[in-house]
Amino acid sequence: MSRCIPEFRDLFADLVACRTVSCADPAWDTGNREAAERLAGWLDELGFDCTLHPLPERADKVNLVARLGPDTGGESGLALAGHLDTVPYDKGKWTSDPFSLTERDGRLHGLGTADMKGFLALAADVARDYRARALNAPLVILASADEECGMDGARALAAGGPPPARYAVIGEPTGLVPIARHKGIFMEAVAVGGRAGHSSNPAHGINSIEGMRHVLDAVLDYRDDLAGRGGGEGFPVPHATLNAGVLRGGDSPNRIPARCELQLDLRFLPGDRIETLRDGLRERVRAALADGPWSLDFTELFVGTPAFETPADSPIVRAAAELTGESPAAVDFGTEGAFYNDWGMDTVILGPGDIAQAHQPDEYLALDRIEPMKRILHGLIERFCV
Numbered sequence: 001m002s003r004c005i006p007e008f009r010d011l012f013a014d015l016v017a018c019r020t021v022s023c024a025d026p027a028w029d030t031g032n033r034e035a036a037e038r039l040a041g042w043l044d045e046l047g048f049d050c051t052l053h054p055l056p057e058r059a060d061k062v063n064l065v066a067r068l069g070p071d072t073g074g075e076s077g078l079a080l081a082g083h084l085d086t087v088p089y090d091k092g093k094w095t096s097d098p099f100s101l102t103e104r105d106g107r108l109h110g111l112g113t114a115d116m117k118g119f120l121a122l123a124a125d126v127a128r129d130y131r132a133r134a135l136n137a138p139l140v141i142l143a144s145a146d147e148e149c150g151m152d153g154a155r156a157l158a159a160g161g162p163p164p165a166r167y168a169v170i171g172e173p174t175g176l177v178p179i180a181r182h183k184g185i186f187m188e189a190v191a192v193g194g195r196a197g198h199s200s201n202p203a204h205g206i207n208s209i210e211g212m213r214h215v216l217d218a219v220l221d222y223r224d225d226l227a228g229r230g231g232g233e234g235f236p237v238p239h240a241t242l243n244a245g246v247l248r249g250g251d252s253p254n255r256i257p258a259r260c261e262l263q264l265d266l267r268f269l270p271g272d273r274i275e276t277l278r279d280g281l282r283e284r285v286r287a288a289l290a291d292g293p294w295s296l297d298f299t300e301l302f303v304g305t306p307a308f309e310t311p312a313d314s315p316i317v318r319a320a321a322e323l324t325g326e327s328p329a330a331v332d333f334g335t336e337g338a339f340y341n342d343w344g345m346d347t348v349i350l351g352p353g354d355i356a357q358a359h360q361p362d363e364y365l366a367l368d369r370i371e372p373m374k375r376i377l378h379g380l381i382e383r384f385c386v
Contacts, residue, residue, distance in 0.1 A: 006042070007125075008121060008122065008125040008370075009101070011042065011121045011124060011125060012101055012108070012113075012117065012118060012121035013100075013101035013110075014038055015035055015038070015039070015084070015112070015117040015120065015121055016099060016100070016101045016110040016111065016112060016113060016117055017099050017100065017101075018032070018034045018035035018038065018084075018099075019099060020032040020034075020035050020084050020085045020086055020112070021085065021086055021087065021088050021089075022085035022086070022087070022145075022146050022147070022148040022149035022150075023087070023088050023148075023149055024149055025088075028088045029149070030060075031058070031059075031060025031061045031062075031145075032060075032061055032062065032084040032085050032145050032146075033052075033059070033060045033061065033062050035084045035117075035143075036052060036062045036063075036064045036084060036143055036145075037052070039064060039066075039084075039120065039124060039141075039143055040052060040064050040066060042124055043066040043068075043124060043127065043141060044066075046068065046124075046127055046128055046131040047068055047131045048066040048067060048068045048127070048141065049066065049067045049068075050064065050065070050066040051064070051065050051066075052064055053065065053156065053157070053160065055145055055146065055152055055153065055156055056156070058145075061145040061146055061152075061153070062145055063142075063143065063144050063145055063153045063156060063157050064084075064141070064142070064143040064144075065140065065142055065157075065164055066140065066141045066142075066143075067138045067139070067140050067164055068127065068130060068131070068135060068138065068139045068140075069135030069136075069137060069138040069139055069385060070135065070136075070137065070138055071138060072137060072138060072166075073162050074162045074163040074164060074165060074166060074344050074345070075166060076136075076137035076138070076165070076166050076384070077137035077138035077139065077140060077164070077165035077166055077167070077384060077385055078137070078138075078139060078140065078165050078166075078167050078168070078169070078316075078380055078381060078384035078385050079140040079141070079142045079163075079164055079165040079167070079168040079169070079340075079345060080119075080120075080123040080139075080140070080141050080142065080168075080169055080171065080377065081141075081142040081143075081144070081168050081169065081170045081171070081336070081340065081347075082116045082117075082119045082120045082123070082142070082143060082144070082170060082171045082172075082351075083116060083143070083144045083145070083146075083147030083148070083153065083336070084117065084120065084143050084144070084145065085145060085146055085147055085148050085149070086111050086112040086115070086117075086148065087115075087148050087359050089111050089361070090361050093361035093362075094109075094361050094362055095109070095361075095362050096109055096110075096362075097110075098110060098111035098363075099111060101113070103367075106366060106367045106368065107364035107365065107366050107367065108364055108365045108366075108367065109362055109363065109364045110363065110364075111363060112363070113353070113357075113363050113364055113365040114173045114351075114352075114353025114354060114355075114357040114358050114363055114364065114365050115172065115173050115353060115355075115357070115358035115359065115363070116171050116172055116173060116351060116353065118171075118351075118352060118353060118365040119171025119172075119351045119352060119353070119373070120141070120143055120171070122171075122352065122370065122373050122374060122377065123141050123171070123377065124141065125374070126374055126377045126378060126381070127139065127141065129378070130381060130385070130386075133386065135385045135386060136385065136386060137165075137166075137384060137385045138164065138165055138385065139381055139385045140164045140165045142157070142164065142168070144157065144336060147335075147336055150302065150303075151305055151336055151339065153336075154336035154339040154340065155339060157339070157343065158339045158340065158342055158343040162344065163340070163343045163344040163345045165345055165384075166344075166345060166346065166384075167314075167315065167316040167345055167346050167347070167384055168316070168340050168345040168346070168347040168348075169316070169320070169347070169348055169349075169350050169377075169380060170335055170336060170337055170340070170347060170348075170349045170350075170351070171350065171351035171352070171373075172335050172349050172351050172353075172355075173351050173352070173353030173354050173355045173357065173358050174329075174331070174349055174350055174351050174353075174355070175352075175353070175354045175355075175369075176324055176326070176350070176351075176352060176369065176372055176373065176376070177324065177326045177329050177350070178317065178320035178321055178324055178326060178328045178329070178348050178349070178350045179328065179329055179330065179331050179335075179348065179349035179350065180309065180310045180311075180312060180314075180317050180328035180329070180330070180348055180349075181234065181235070181270055181307075181308060181309045181310075181328075181329075181330040181331075182307065182308045182330060182331045182332065182333060182334055182335060182337065182349070183232075183235065183240075183267040183268055183269060183270075183307050183331075183332050183333075183334065184267065184268050184269075184270075184272070184274060184304060184305050184306045184307035184308070184334065184338070185265055185266065185267045185268070185302070185304060185305050185334050186265070186266055186274050186277070186278060186300070186302055186303065186304030186305075187263065187264065187265045187266075187300075187301035187302035187304075188263070188264055188265075188266070188278065188281065188298060188299070188300060188301060189261055189262065189263045189264075189298070189299040189301050190215055190219070190261065190262045190263075190264070190285055190296070190297075190298055191259060191260070191261045191262075191296070191297040191298075191299070192208045192209075192211040192212045192215060192249075192259070192260045192261075192289070192294050192295070192296060193208060193258065193259055193294060193295035193296070193297065194206035194207055194208035194210075194211060194256065194257060194258050194259070194260075194293075194294055194295075195256070195258055196255055196256055196257070196258040197255070197256040198254070198255070198256070199253065199254045199255060199256055200254075202256070204256060205256030205258070206256070206258075206293050206294060207256050207257060208249055208250075208257045208258055208259050208260040208294065209249045209250060209257050209260045211260065211289060211292055211293075211294035212247070212249060212260040212262060214288040214289055214292065215262060215285050215288055215289065216244065216262065217288065218284040218285050218287065218288035219242065219244060219262065219264065219281070219284070219285065220242075220244070221284070222242065222280065222281055222284050223241070223242035226239065226240040226241075226242060226266075226268075226277075227239045227240065227241070231269055231271075232269050232330075234329070234330040235269070235330045235331070235332060236330075236331065236332055237332055239269070240266065240267060240268045240269055240272065240277075241266070241267045241332075242264060242265070242266045242267075243264060243265050243266075244262060244263075244264045245263055245264060245265060246261070246262070246263035246264075247260070247261070247262050247263075248260065248261050249261065263301060265302075266281070267332060267334075268307060269307055270307040270308065270309035271307070271309075272307060273306075274303075274304040274306065278300075278304075282298055285298075305334045305338065305339075306338035306339075306342075307338065308334070308335065308337035308338040308341065308347075308349075309341075310337070310341060310346055310347055310348060311346075312328060314346040314348075315346070315384075316346045316347065316348050316380075316384075317346070317348050319379070319380060319383050319384070320348045320350050320376075320380070323375075323376045323379040323380065324350070324376060328348070331349075331355070333355060335349050337349055350376070351373070352365060352366075352369035352370065352372070352373040353365050353369070354366075
C-alpha cells in the first residue's frame with residue numbers, strides 16, 4: 001500500500017469536501033481546481049503521468065488526464081472517466097453537511113457521492129493495485145469540469161488532440177447496469193414581442209401573450225409529432241420529448257404586455273441531430289406567427305448535448321455486460337458519452353450510484369455498491385490494460 005495515497009474512505013471524503021458546484025448563477029458557481037489537484041497528487045504518487053488542462057478563460061476549472069502505462073496514442077487502453085463538479089444543493093434540506101462524507105444506515109451521504117465523486121474515488125483506489133504491474137496498454141483516469149453546466153470540459157477535451165485511450169467507462173449513476181444509449185438534449189427560448197399600451201383599449205398596443213398562444217399551439221403540435229414518430233424502443237420513454245418548462249409575460253394586469261417568453265427543453269433519440277430538430281422547431285413557430293403583428297426572437301439557452309449510442313458489439317459494451325451480468329440498457333438522461341465517442345473512445349456508462357439519488361438532498365452512495373464496482377473495474381482493467 002502506498003504511504004501517500006489515502007484509503008478509499010478518506011480519499012472519497014476529501015473529494016466531497018471540495019466545493020465544486022457548477023451553475024449558471026455566479027452566486028453558486030465555483031471551480032474544481034482544488035479537487036482536480038488533490039486527485040492528481042494522489043495519482044502522481046501511484047506513478048500516473050498527470051496533466052491539468054484549464055478551460056478557456058476559467059483557470060479555476062480544469063480537466064485532469066492521468067495515465068499509467070504506455071502512451072499508445074489512443075490505439076488501446078481504458079479510460080475511467082467522470083466529472084468532478086456537482087449541482088447546487090438545497091440549503092436547510094440536508095440531514096448532514098453536504099460537504100462532509102457521512103455514513104448512515106449503510107449509505108455514504110454527501111454532495112456528489114452518487115453523481116459522481118464516488119466513482120472517481122473508486123477508480124483511484126483500484127488504480128493502486130496496478131502501480132507496480134507492467135501494463136500492455138494505458139490505464140487513464142479522466143476527470144472533467146463543468147459537466148453539470150454545459151459539458152464544457154468534455155467539449156474541450158474532445159477538441160484537444162488524440163484520445164488517451166481506445167475505450168472509456170463513464171461512472172455516472174446507473175445502478176451497476178451498463179448503458180450504451182441515451183437521449184440528447186437542447187434548450188431554447190422563444191420570445192414574442194408586442195407593444196405596450198393601456199389595457200382599457202386593445203388598440204393601444206399589441207398583446208404578446210396572445211401571440212404566445214399561437215406559439216404554444218405550434219410547439220405542442222411539434223411535441224406530439226415527435227412523440228408519434230416513436231423509434232425509442234428500449235428507452236424508459238420510447239420517443240422524443242419536449243417540455244414547455246417556463247412561461248413569462250407581462251408585468252401588470254392593466255398594461256398590454258410587450259413581451260412574453262417561453263423556455264423549453266427537447267430530448268431526442270440517437271440518430272436525430274440537434275440542428276435539424278432546432279430548425280424544425282423554429283420553422284413551426286415562425287409559421288404560427290407569420291400573419292400576425294408580433295416580432296419573434298429565439299435564444300439557445302443550451303446549445304445541446306448529442307444523443308449517445310455505442311454499438312452493442314463494441315468490446316467495451318460486451319465486457320461491461322459480461323462483468324455485470326446485465327444487458328446494456330438505454331436512459332433518458334444525458335452524459336459526456338457522445339463527446340468521448342466522437343473523440344475516438346468507444347464508451348459505456350456504468351457506475352455504482354443511482355440516478356434517483358442524484359441532484360437530491362441527502363444524496364448517497366450505498367456501501368453495498370462499492371465492492372461490486374471495484375470488482376467490475378478490476379475486470380475491465382485486466383481485460384483492456386493488462
